[in-house]
Amino acid sequence: MINLIVTIIVGAIIGWVASMIMRTRGGLLVDIVVGLVGALLAGFLFGKGIFTASSFDIVSVLWSLLGAVILLAVFKLLFRGR
Numbered sequence: 001m002i003n004l005i006v007t008i009i010v011g012a013i014i015g016w017v018a019s020m021i022m023r024t025r026g027g028l029l030v031d032i033v034v035g036l037v038g039a040l041l042a043g044f045l046f047g048k049g050i051f052t053a054s055s056f057d058i059v060s061v062l063w064s065l066l067g068a069v070i071l072l073a074v075f076k077l078l079f080r081g082r
Contacts, residue, residue, distance in 0.1 A: 011035030014061065018068035022076065038068025045070075 015031030018038060026034070042063040 014064050014068050022072040034068050038071050039064035042067030
């Protein structure tokens with residue numbers, strides 16, 4: 001249970017920081033989703049970035065942040081005119 005809570009909190013922080021970097025607004029739920037999907041994207045693209053409470057380190061958080069920024073950049077490109 002604690003792993004899930006830590007993952008959600010870290011995902012929210014990563015999503016919030018990524019939204020600040022990319023200057024987007026979405027809210028807490030969107031930040032959580034962006035942070036978690038960004039971590040999965042970083043894991044898929046770079047083989048790094050997946051974090052859990054048992055394997056939590058700053059490097060995986062930074063890779064997850066990079067994945068979240070890439071995710072937001074793709075969404076900004078796709079939906080820029082709307």
